[in-house]
Amino acid sequence: MKTELSLFERTLTFHRFPIRNNELLQAWDAGDEYLISHIEELELTSSKRILILNDSFGALSCWFSAQHQVFMMSDSFIAHKATLENLKRNSCNDVTLLSTMDEIPNEIDLVLMQIPRNNRHLVWILSKLRQSVDEKCPIISVNKAKEIHSSTLQLFEKYLGDTKTSLAWKKHRLVFSFANCTPVPNVDEEVRWEVENEKMSLVNLPNVYSGESLDQGARLLLEHLPSEDLTDFIDLGCGNGVLSIKLARLNPNASITCVDESFMAVEAARRNLNNNLQTQPEITCIANNCLDEFETESASFIVCNPPFHQQQAITDHIAWQMFCDSKQVLKKGGKLLVIGNRHLGYDIKLARLFGHTQVKTVASNNKFVILQATKY
Ligand SMILES: C[S@@+](CC[C@H](N)C(=O)[O-])C[C@H]1O[C@@H](n2cnc3c(N)ncnc32)[C@H](O)[C@@H]1O
Missing domain, CATH: 3.40.50.150 (Vaccinia Virus protein VP39)
Structure with missing residues (x-):
């Protein structure tokens, strides 16, 4: 099983949490690589405030913490633990860990999201982004192309705003959105x-x-x-x-x-x-x-x-x-x-x-x- 992610002449080591003998599964996927490559090619100036949603085991958080202020938001205790351990393993800068029940931090410059499996959770996150993120802030999401249905994109349009998709790369697709739909949706948490x-x-x-x-x-x-x-x-x-x-x-x-x-x-x-x-x-x-x-x-x-x-x-x-x-x-x-x-x-x-x-x-x-x- 591969534990080293090498991109743009940088190599980071990632493990899942908890670590298991004979682990067969990697701690990141092609969706993470697609997001990293896309953002690196944009050549952002440093010190952006980046909100990362649903980072599975912390690969995105570790990568972007080198040059930016990262807020990692996830409903998973295991994702939090894995992120902390991978940050330490790679001597990365600190990241702020939040749950998806927490408020979205102010003045976010870029949002990156691994699209969650559960549509109710997705709708909840999209509506929170719409309420908290500036209309000009790019929101870039990723998932396996086969998981992005037209109904998924309709949720993005309805609860977040303008949305378009990329070409597929290694069976994954990016979803580009802005938080500008009207009226601003109000989704009940319960x-x-x-x-x-x-x-x-x-x-x-x-x-x-x-x-x-x-x-x-x-x-x-x-x-x-x-x-x-x-x-x-x-x-x-x-x-x-x-x-x-x-x-x-x-x-x-x-x-x-x-x-x-x-x-x-x-x-x-x-x-x-x-x-x-x-x-x-x-x-x-x-x-x-x-x-x-x-x-x-x-x-x-x-x-x-x-x-x-x-x-x-x-x-x-x-x-x-x-x-x-x-x-x-x-x-x-x-x-x-x-x-x-x-x-x-x-x-x-x-x-x-x-x-x-x-x-x-x-x-x-x-x-x-x-x-x-x-x-x-
Ligand atoms: C099949 S559900 C059961 C939920 C509830 N007890 C019921 O009977 O409806 C399994 C639960 O285990 C939780 N879970 C998954 N991995 C876990 C872990 N490593 N430690 C603690 N809970 C975990 C899931 O979030 C989920 O709520």
């Missing part, structure tokens, strides 16, 4: 819906997983959460916090820790727990990579509906890290409750970690299986 049969009302921020409706796996898991007078639990990959709310109602004395790598998920979970619980349990909601830096043998129960992709890549390495971390963080006798698609083979992974006799099937249907692993 979408709210009720969870059927649960007396639960959930707010969903623009980049929250399954933010338009309840995830099918979560639906099944809601029916099989334990009522065991738990003292504490962790909701690992909490999304909007739906599982925590039900688990807290079933175990009203438990303290709750919600963890997600999306800043918006963490904020949505915090709002939803506060709005949907009558009791006032101890609630901690934090952005983190799995259970990095959690104390060992500190939790009694962990519930987890793991993700199966990281940014564009389909992978089960995050689920595996979540299971390994859970084993570390659970007390002896503590339990991990997991849901997954049947074909993902989580039973084999959990048996390998916890031991065959420690894993049981709690429930299943034709699509999902719920497994419980007990630490001995």
